[in-house]
Amino acid sequence: MEILDILILGSGPAALCLASELAKQDLKIKGVSTKSPNEKWENTYGIWASELEELGLESLLSHRWCETVSFFGNGETKKGNIPTKHNYDYGLINQEAFQNELLKKCKGIEWLNETAKDIIEKNNLSEVICFSGLKIKARLVIDASGHKSKFVKRPIQKKIAQQAAYGIVGKFSSPPVNKEQFVLMDFRPNHLNNEEKLSSPSFLYAMDLGDETFFVEETSLASYPALSQDNLKKRLFKRLDNKGIKVNEILHEENCLFPMNLPLPIKKQFVLGFGGAASMVHPASGYMIGSLLRRAPLLAEKLASFLKEPHLSSQELATKGWNVLWPNELTRRHKLYQYGLQRLMSFDESRLRSFFSNFFKLSTKEWVGFLTNTLPLPKLIYVMSKMFINSPLKVKLGMLNLN
């Protein structure tokens, strides 16, 4: 039986980001995925434009907004409806162009349309067993099969908080957001009842897509248990209804649900992960694409050098890989973000509005660095401390769990 250097599971953004970097190395690689890598991705991926610019990939944006705002007021008074201006460009990724760009770089990698059922470790190698009965051996298996991966081992945690959202791309009786505007978070709570305000606030993420078409999405940042799609759908329609806006046509529906606080994987295991499977979603925002693009090149380069040592077993290779993916610096930052998210999940809508309104008073460099996870640990600690010191007492008490 042929022995590959690397077998990648999945063909989503994580699999293709890493495969496109691994393809530059002189390695025998194959991919196994339930969906063909040519099948169009379904999710709408948003990103801060600078994250693509830094990589020279800004041409992959299908839309770009300069007028980027949020609303953290109560929505009742004139003052309570004033937007917070971010003055920082945000964009939507052209999924097809992004996928094709990555696939072009995956030269020489064959993808098998199969679903992995099990992975076993045998004689220092890994063997993937597919539902069809096909068996494939590799020195290292990289699991990029998404958040629901069952092959990556991590500490057991019962309460996994989920980000949930229900959104529609459609035509409306009047514009739900201003022309050429992108709304990161509209936290005005007018449409929520008291119970919802207290225990499960949600916000609107919305954008003008041009041609009288808008994307509006009711989003719960993170909660356990997750808010249901039905609940979010009702809230979205109530929010629109409150503004006297009717939906004339639905062109696309988006149902979003993924974990925000999956524990970090155990490093001593024989499978390496990447993407959702490797807990790489930003624990405070739910974003991941920028991080995949930034972290894939180093991991690919390091794996190629580890694979030059023929005596290394799958477990030794995977453990080395996990150490590159989750070094101490990133692990500590992750812990800080997780602490912050845990506290935010206990906030009612008024405290959340207060928190975010204060957060965006940080300098642009600071809040962008926080949201893209690009601040070195000492700077992240400094920014979080600054945010804490400048926040109102009720937010301070909430952050310290002294409610």
Ligand SMILES: Cc1cc2nc3c(=O)[nH]c(=O)nc-3n(C[C@H](O)[C@H](O)[C@H](O)COP(=O)(O)OP(=O)(O)OC[C@H]3O[C@@H](n4cnc5c(N)ncnc54)[C@H](O)[C@@H]3O)c2cc1C
């Ligand atoms: C609706 C939605 C919207 C999102 N929006 C954003 C956003 O705007 N910006 C952002 O940065 N992040 C966003 N995210 C978060 C994150 O970027 C996505 O979840 C992203 O798709 C995760 O990429 P992935 O490649 O790890 O997993 P997936 O995209 O889930 O891909 C998994 C792949 O593995 C395959 N697979 C699964 N099981 C097996 C198996 N057993 N064997 C073989 N193949 C298998 C699947 O067919 C698929 O190809 C969003 C998430 C969702 C759900």
